[in-house]
Amino acid sequence: MKIPYLFLGALLIWGQPILGQIVTSSIDPGLPSETPSAISWRFGSAVAIESTYGERYYVYDAVGTHNIHNSGLFTWQPSQVSIELYSRVNEIIDSVDSSTDTFFETRGSQSYFSIAVRGENRVSVGIIARQNEQTSPLTFSESSFGGSFSARVFDGLFMAVGLERVSSSGTGFETVRWEETKSGIAYLVGDPFSTMLRIELGVSSSPEVKDDVLKIRNQTKMVSKGEIELLLANYLFSFRGKIKDLGSGTNAETTRSARFGIGYRGTSFSLVYYFDYGEEEINSKIFSESKYLFNISYSFM
Amino acid sequence: MLSSGDLHAQVVSPSLDPTENVIIPAASGWRRSASVGIEYLEGDGTRKNDFSTIYDLHSSGLAGNIAFNLSKFYFEGSYNSTTTNTTPDPSDDSINLETTENLVSLVLFGNDFFLIGMGSHSRTTEDFIPTIADHLKSERSGMIGSISVAIGESFKVGGAVERIKETSSHKVDNNWLDTTFGLSAEFGSPGGVLIRMEASSTSSAKSNKEASAELLSNNHPEVAIIRTNLEIMFSGLLFAYENITKSYSVESSDFLANENQMGVLWVPPDGLVLGFYFANQSKEKTGANKSAEYTQANSAFSIKLGQVF
Numbered sequence: 001m002k003i004p005y006l007f008l009g010a011l012l013i014w015g016q017p018i019l020g021q022i023v024t025s026s027i028d029p030g031l032p033s034e035t036p037s038a039i040s041w042r043f044g045s046a047v048a049i050e051s052t053y054g055e056r057y058y059v060y061d062a063v064g065t066h067n068i069h070n071s072g073l074f075t076w077q078p079s080q081v082s083i084e085l086y087s088r089v090n091e092i093i094d095s096v097d098s099s100t101d102t103f104f105e106t107r108g109s110q111s112y113f114s115i116a117v118r119g120e121n122r123v124s125v126g127i128i129a130r131q132n133e134q135t136s137p138l139t140f141s142e143s144s145f146g147g148s149f150s151a152r153v154f155d156g157l158f159m160a161v162g163l164e165r166v167s168s169s170g171t172g173f174e175t176v177r178w179e180e181t182k183s184g185i186a187y188l189v190g191d192p193f194s195t196m197l198r199i200e201l202g203v204s205s206s207p208e209v210k211d212d213v214l215k216i217r218n219q220t221k222m223v224s225k226g227e228i229e230l231l232l233a234n235y236l237f238s239f240r241g242k243i244k245d246l247g248s249g250t251n252a253e254t255t256r257s258a259r260f261g262i263g264y265r266g267t268s269f270s271l272v273y274y275f276d277y278g279e280e281e282i283n284s285k286i287f288s289e290s291k292y293l294f295n296i297s298y299s300f301m
Numbered sequence: 302m303l304s305s306g307d308l309h310a311q312v313v314s315p316s317l318d319p320t321e322n323v324i325i326p327a328a329s330g331w332r333r334s335a336s337v338g339i340e341y342l343e344g345d346g347t348r349k350n351d352f353s354t355i356y357d358l359h360s361s362g363l364a365g366n367i368a369f370n371l372s373k374f375y376f377e378g379s380y381n382s383t384t385t386n387t388t389p390d391p392s393d394d395s396i397n398l399e400t401t402e403n404l405v406s407l408v409l410f411g412n413d414f415f416l417i418g419m420g421s422h423s424r425t426t427e428d429f430i431p432t433i434a435d436h437l438k439s440e441r442s443g444m445i446g447s448i449s450v451a452i453g454e455s456f457k458v459g460g461a462v463e464r465i466k467e468t469s470s471h472k473v474d475n476n477w478l479d480t481t482f483g484l485s486a487e488f489g490s491p492g493g494v495l496i497r498m499e500a501s502s503t504s505s506a507k508s509n510k511e512a513s514a515e516l517l518s519n520n521h522p523e524v525a526i527i528r529t530n531l532e533i534m535f536s537g538l539l540f541a542y543e544n545i546t547k548s549y550s551v552e553s554s555d556f557l558a559n560e561n562q563m564g565v566l567w568v569p570p571d572g573l574v575l576g577f578y579f580a581n582q583s584k585e586k587t588g589a590n591k592s593a594e595y596t597q598a599n600s601a602f603s604i605k606l607g608q609v610f
Contacts, residue, residue: 081573117567117575119537125567125576127604145341147577147604149538149565163579165343165602177345177359179602 022202023160023186030297035148035162036126040118043192048073048297061102087111107136140170180206196231219247312483312501313459320607322379325447325461326406326418329377335369338607346599360385375408389429399427420445439469475519477508499530524549558584574607
């Protein structure tokens, strides 16, 4: 199990709020936001619960369908100030041990708190505090805080930039720190309660970080994603493509995933189902993953 | 606030970030509103000599600022504390481990064109000093007298004199004079686009005190600090930039420290203020004893929450 230690940082990143929005919040009120300023562009307050199931497979190993995580989201937007609380518990990630080409189980949890202020319906500034815990096979804690701002450049065109500072610590390991940058553009047009189109392109990146014994604790990371959501007569259709490059040289791995969503987005209740298929390429070997996500939310105010 | 050395602050007029403190007390009188703010920072850095890393520096800090007025009486108080976590190296130069700075400002007299203010300033530091292989605790305290004058609607000039006294655990007492001058300009109107610029200079006089029978000598070098600021605010969104350069000499070595700070904040006429700052700092030897290999570089990031009343 040499790879698990090498990839400790990556494990949590694999499980980070991968559905998160960088520039503006999703039309689906139950999805979390990756940057704090994005919550200012929500269409009201909401409470949501989500459950994700998934399976992984490779030529020599497979993990059957099981619950990957459950999460809860509360977002409150009484005025120009918005806050968002998100918690994902009992997360089980099936990571790849590339020395044996098999999967091993990693457990953890994630949560964050965001607060943002929207000004004149044109700009937003927010700050975030995030806590990720990995409880198995080793205990690691990743805490971070950061800020972001976004601006409506034209009528429906938004841009955002954010920075998050991460501290990673574990029993018997040196605490290491790094900064993660996020940026993106988004286009929104229409009415969020009937017909709307939303397109977003986002990028996040972080550098390689080694600890005092020169072990890689955070690999070079670059995540690019594009997302399109279409709301037609309260029915929501969405697609998101994502490419994540981790590490370099012999440690390099690339994950490509496509997520499709379909559901109902009402003025109060929303129910959206997502199917996410991904392929993780390590040393020219492809490890596949399928995820099934159910999101129920209630919007108010 | 991102520096562990010198206060990040405005000199002649208050920042468009109302939770940022001012250095010369008279400038508090130009504030438009009462405010309170807190800030948390984390930073990392290294000190390298001959291409090898001597220090890995990890710092964290907390700052707070409150400003209000009762009629013509303006009060401002600020607190700034930074702790650096590292393993002291007896073979290298001194390293700062902890700095706490307090500043209380009062505007005693003023009208729309002229302000007189005074302040009380204290700064406690804990440094590791290789020559004594021990931690040196120092406390500086000073009283500040200052004036600030408005020239037209857009310009302000100001100056301050601070008499500083230093006491420490291992050195004899010392005292010296800091003088600060600055010019600021502000264009636009609140609610629209607002641009503010400021440039200031602080010079600290050299003062050497001989060692006593029990205590070491205390040599304060001549120090020159130049601060420049550019702030742009529109739709309540503030972009703030500050550069600080500090030059001084210690034991025939010239040092130049440079710092750039940028911030993005939401600043309403009243209500919640929040945002973040990031900064890069560097320090190197210059002059005749220049050592290209000796560098100290830090980066820091902070988040800020405040309220304007």
